[in-house]
Each structure stands twice: as structure tokens, then as C-alpha cells.
Amino acid sequence: MRGPDALKKAEDNWHTDMGAWFSDGRTVLRGKDLFNELDDLSWFKYHMFGITGKMFSDSQINLIEKIWTLTVSYPDPRLWNNRVAALSATAGSTGILGSSAAIGVSEAKTYGNQVSKSAIHFIKNAIEVDSEDKNLSNFLKSELRENRVIPGYGRPIIATDERIQPLLNEAKKYALDKGPHVKLAFKIEKLLITLGYRLRMNAAGLIVALMADLGFSENEFYYYSILAFSSGIIPCHIDAANQKEGTFFPLNCGRLNYTGVEKRHW
């Protein structure tokens, strides 16, 4: 048995190089003084520094930030995560409760953070396969056989993805569209179509390729994406909060399609 030794050592004893506040008025993040060394950073640059410990260039930060703006900030309250914020508002709950619950819900399998985590893992594996001159077609086929999906390819509801081109334009603007992962992402799309799979690259596929080309690890990318949906979520709360309570897509009793057992007695 390992026993409680590790807990005994850790009691009132947290060692960290991440950051701290000092009662003399200083705050340190990753070894840098907030008020003297980090005070000129934009919020987003500071955010990325906190997550990765890396100081990105303005061009890189613009692209990283633009990924959020262009791909995951849709203010449509019908989208499943956004709807949580709207439902909270129409129920008379607070903006933070609704928005934080919606962010939690964004960690989803059919869309959202679980997908993007799989997508960056996939593209990083794929580039190894491709660079080692292994057979990319066989790799794709085995991925589909094992997981039934290629993360970053295909999309629920509609087949194409309107976010690809604007995002690509943005990457071009900063000359960040020619990295090896982005090239591979398009090569995979072509290959999937050649192989007969109707799976076009979706925004997540391009996002993870761009981010991998910027040097993001899988873990860094996961933490980067935590707040990604927030700019779409919060307007949905505001919108529903500004309208009459309870009127956001109300459902009458007839809107239940009951498929259970007949009426019975206990």
C-alpha cells in the first residue's frame, strides 16, 4: 500500500511555478511580475501565456483569437450549448450560472471540446504517419474502422462548413496558412473523397491544424479551447433575459412524444 505519505507531505505545502498573489501587492504568473513584466499584454496574449507559458507574436495571437471569433462564437440560441444560457435566462437565472453551465455543456462528443481534443490528437498522429511514409490511406481506413469517425471531418446537420474559407483567409493574412499540419489537413480531405467517404473537413479540422502549426500541444490546445464558445453563449443569455420570462421556445404538453408503457397502477 502506498499509504498517506504523499498527503502528509502535501499538507499546507503546495509548491508551484504557475503563479501567486503576494500581500505586498505583487502578482506573478509563470515567473513574471504582472504589474511590471506582463502589464502591456492584451488580455488574450496574457491568457495564452497563462495556458502555454509561451509569448506569441501579435500575428499569431490575432489568428488564435480570430479562430474563436469566426468559428465558435455563433450567437444562435438553438445551438445546444447556447440554449443552456438562453434557458437559464428565460428561467430567471443569472448570466454567470447560465453561461458557465453552457461552457460545461460545450465539452460535448458530437460537437465542441471533446471533438476538438480528438481532432488535434488525430492530426498529430496523421503527420507522424505521413512523415514516416507510412500509408496514409490505410491509416484513415483503420481510423474509420476503429472509431467510425475522422475527428475534424464531417459535420452534423449540414455537409459543408462555411467557416473554413473565412478562417483560411485570416490565416493567409498573417502568412500562417502554409504549415505542414494545414497542408496535411487538406491532403486528408482530398484522400477521403478519393476513397469514397463523404467527409469534408470541418472547422475543427482546420483549427487544430493551424494550432498544431503554431506549436500547440494537445493539452495546451484543450485548455485554450475551454472558453472558446463564451462569446456566442453570453449574447444568448442577454437576448432571452431581455424578453418576457418563460417565452424562450416554450413547449406545451402535446410536445412530448411518449414512447413508454401504458398507464398503470402501483
Add this chain to the structure above:
Amino acid sequence: MAKEKEKITTKIWYEEPEADNPFAAKVSYCSGYDVYGELLGKISWPEYIYLLFKLEKPQAWQAELIEAVAVAIANPGPRDLSVRAAMNGGVGGSTAASCLMAALAPGAGKNGGAREVYQVMRLWQQCQFDLQLWQQNLSDYKDELAVEVWPASEHPPGFDPYGASCATPVLQTLKHLTTIYSDGALAYLSSKREQLERSANCPLGMTGVIAAAFTDLELSDEQAEMLFLLLRLPGAAVHALEQKKLGWRKYPFFGDGLTLTNDPGPVQPVQEAL
């Protein structure tokens, strides 16, 4: 022709509307039973929980087992990670819901939380009553998925990574639950506990006991994960309320507990802008 309105498909719930308002239910049925006309006042809360999850009336032992589990895990105490998160909400005067949401986040984890219960449920599905298989899995536990949002497991699920020996409340709970149902996973766990602990190199933990109970109740892994989250909230709620009243001055801040290993030290005082 008007397009048919979209509906929520459910096996759980059916409603008949009031004559004067289609948005107000006159009668609500849970799996065929009239909830307010018949069940209210007739069935216990554990019976209703069983009905909601399984869509059938429980046998007496099944309701009794849910009730005992609910008591056992209602309050893991104020040192527990999920309860501490809730108290952090309370002590700062946060909203009630945020305190419970705070409890759910650590309470969902692989270290003593609902994801650990899920993992043990998966082990029961895979190993059933095969001791050798259990021992293999516990001595070299591997996460099922290479890529997931959950962090990698650091100990065999169901066992206490920092335990010196099986904690008394865990043993008491296992013993009591086994008296309620002595012909399944709980009984197997009772009889093989020491062998399994040797393979896991850790003593049995509460998540291991509760997962055995949920296996005996034939809950799915996802149902077990959800019910565990739900049943642990009462303690989080009351401890959050208690700390809210007491205030932050009486609550640990760990003022001297943090060591910053890369502190650059005072740089230059920030000059007042002219």
C-alpha cells in the same frame, strides 16, 4: 399542410394538459404511473428514484439498497474535495447553484468522484466474477480510451490511492449494503476484498463499494455516474450554507501554505503615471 411541430421523445414522462391551458399539466405520468394522483404519499423517495432510472417498480431490497447508498454518500464531510469546492462558493457568498455546480466539478472526477464509479462499473462489466481478470486489471489498470477529456488515471478505480488500510466507514458501508443484497457484486467484493486490494496495492474505497451496489441494481455505467453525482449533493449544500454564515475569516486560506518556486521577487515599484 402545416409542418408537424418537433417533439421531445421520452419513455419516462407523459402529460395530459389542463383543459384551460396546454402548457400546464393536469396529470403527469412517470413510466405509466400517475405521479401526483397516485405515487405521491404512497411511494418512498428511493422507490421513485429507482422508477425514474429503471422505469419499473423496485423490489423491496432494491429500494432499500438505494436508500442505504443515499445515506452513505449524502455527506462525505467537509474535507472531501467536492464539499470543499461547494464551501468555497458559500464562504465567498456565491449563489446557491454555483455552490452545487462547484461541488459537481471535483465530484465528477476520477479521484473519488463519479467518473471513478463509472470506471468501476466498466470493470464489473468486463470482469464480472472472474477473480483472475479483476487481479490483472487492478494490478495494471489502463484507461479504456487513449484520448479523452478526462485526465489519465493515477490509481486503479474503486480503491483509495492514499489509504493505509480499508477505512472503517467503507467497511461499515460494504457490510451493511451486503446484508441488503447478498447474492451479487457486493457479496463478491466482501469475500474477495483483501485479494483485490493486494492487486490494486490500495485499500478499497467508497467508490468501489457504491459501484458494486449499482452493479447489483443493474444500473448502466452512465446511470451510475449520474446517480452518484446526484446523491452526494446534500452534504455539499449544507456545508456551503454553514460556511456562508461563518464567513471567510473562519475558513482556511492556506496563507503560508504556498511556495512559489520561480518568484522573481520585487522588481520595480510601479510608478504613478504623471
